Amino acid sequence: VDLFTVCEEAGKLSAGEINRLEFPSQYFGSWYFIAAAAAGPGDPSLEAFTSMDNTRFRIQEDLQPNRLLLTARIRANNGSCMPREWIYLVTEGSTDLQTKGRTDRITELFSCTCPDCIILQETDLKVKRLLLYSRSPQLPEACVEDFKKAASCSRLKEILLLPQTQEYCEFQGN
Template sequence: MIHNIWHYFLYLYGLFLDSLSVCDNNNRLSTLSINKTQFPSQYLGRWYFLAAAAIPGTTALETFTVMDNAEFSVRQCREEEKLDFRAAIRIKDGPCVPRKWIYLLPEGSIELRTEGHPDRLTQLFPPRCPHCVILKETDNSYARLLLYSRTPQLEEEFMEEFKKKSSCEGYTDILTLPQQQDYCQIED
């Protein structure tokens, strides 16, 4: 009898805690709204990297601390199972750094693998922002969330949404790029 009362109390307490949580389903990452019939075409074109989030105490954001801004171009390769990424990164002290890599598209999946890095997994999550995407990158040494937008400036409500989603996933270290300098030209 005592066991049943204790079980019932713990159940009610759990429901109470869930009702207080700011991490409802709207603030959790979900791939449900990705249009799998159009994937990956809806992600081709120009993107601006705006912010990143990671678990506190890790070095997952270290790469981005020297950046002022970054613009990306995403193109379909001749081989349909590959995406070509090109970046023009402006470093805080002025120079431009070009980068390029290939994402592999496993057949029937919406997850991406980075060519040359078989342990790296990239998942896409469309937020409420109609011109944004959140990427979750994980490998053996880090996990982080990255926010990209079709425009270099993002409305504050969507930046707050990214911060809430990040926090709900346990990524509470947030880095926002300063974007104080001109963007670099992407090399083709």
């Protein structure tokens, strides 16, 4: 099959499997960062990730309504654990997310070809990237390949796979 066919069929980003009725609660809990894609080498979109060995995220309801608390534990290549925190703002009737304090940034959710993964597209003034997350630390190779295909069809050909050679950092109380 030619590239056009691949991109029309398998490679198209789709939000079809995003369950809007349960949104956002079906995404609560723990996630692992698997891969990221951007336009090309030197793209600032991937800069933040090049010194990471692995990252674990946790999503939960915030105390305020229509807000999600996103916490991360980043394991840097040098072994240190870096905690990070963001707040997502949820708009009724949409699965697009805004990041508190980053009004230019929009995060869109897309389906992944395996059941327990999700693709995020982050766009802001400087950045356009696709991010792949999974409920478990490893994803079947085929899902990662499909992610690469989807990225390539969105003209994002630079792929960064998280090395995941070190242990995951702990969340307090786990």
